[in-house]
Amino acid sequence: MRRQGRELAVMAxxxxxxxxxFERRQALVRFWQLFVTPEVxxxxxxxxxxxxxxxxxxxxxxxxxxxxxxxRNPNAxxxxxxxxxxxxIAGILEHQSEIDNAIRKASRxxxxxxxxxxxxxxxxxGAYELLHCEDVPPAAAINEAIEIGKRYADRQSxxxxxxxxxxxxxxxSRA
Numbered sequence: 001m002r003r004q005g006r007e008l009a010v011m012a013x014x015x016x017x018x019x020x021x022f023e024r025r026q027a028l029v030r031f032w033q034l035f036v037t038p039e040v041x042x043x044x045x046x047x048x049x050x051x052x053x054x055x056x057x058x059x060x061x062x063x064x065x066x067x068x069x070x071x072r073n074p075n076a077x078x079x080x081x082x083x084x085x086x087x088x089i090a091g092i093l094e095h096q097s098e099i100d101n102a103i104r105k106a107s108r109x110x111x112x113x114x115x116x117x118x119x120x121x122x123x124x125x126g127a128y129e130l131l132h133c134e135d136v137p138p139a140a141a142i143n144e145a146i147e148i149g150k151r152y153a154d155r156q157s158x159x160x161x162x163x164x165x166x167x168x169x170x171x172x173s174r175a
Contacts, residue, residue, distance in 0.1 A: 001077060005084025006125060006144055010152065012089050013121040024093070035078065092128045099127045106167035119157050122149050126165045131172055138169045 015031050016024045092099060103123050104112055112120060126145030129136045142165045149161045 001080045002084055003144065003147070004077070004081040005088065007148055007151070008081055008085035009088040009092075009125055010118070010121045010148055012085060013092065013124055014118055017117050017121060028089070032082065035082070088125060088128065091132055092124050095128060095132060096124070099124050099131065102127050102131065102168050102171075103164060105171070106164045116153065116157065118153050119149070119161060122153065122157075122161055123164055126161065127168050130165060130169050130174065134174075138172075138174055142166060142169065 012028060012031050016027045019027055100112055103120075107115070115123070122145050125148075126141055129141035129144075130138055133141070142162065145161050145165055146158055149157045153161070
């Protein structure tokens with residue numbers, strides 16, 4: 001549930017990255033509206049097959065195709081993941097300038113705006129957990145960010161994310 005919550009948080013952060021603060025709330029409302037049926041959530045987190053048939057639609061596409069106007073209650077797992085994600089997003093937005101400064105310092109000469117958007121979203125989540133979530137061990141925060149990077153970012157991003165978050169941890173008060 002926590003991994004799915006983190007992935008949802010990264011997706012939402014990606015969706016609102018670059019938006020003015022007055023538009024973020026509405027963008028987040030629309031983001032959560034994508035999950036009106038449990039099938040969308042299940043399709044999103046369904047394990048991918050190694051070599052799918054070229055004509056087979058991904059599970060998420062099937063879920064969107066099956067959506068109707070009828071809104072059903074999401075399952076308990078999605079509610080928990082969404083609650084976790086919402087908590088993380090609120091914390092990241094509240095501390096965004098501090099988090100972004102920590103990422104800038106750790107990345108040395110690599111400007112934040114030049115980083116790939118998905119990497120930036122993952123780094124913000126990881127940095128928030130390192131700096132503000134005492135209940136998450138630092139190694140777990142870094143590992144979770146790397147695992148999310150494996151799923152959503154490119155191969156080079158893994159070591160980049162690891163290096164930045166490790167520097168943030170080394171310079172934080174939790175080190």
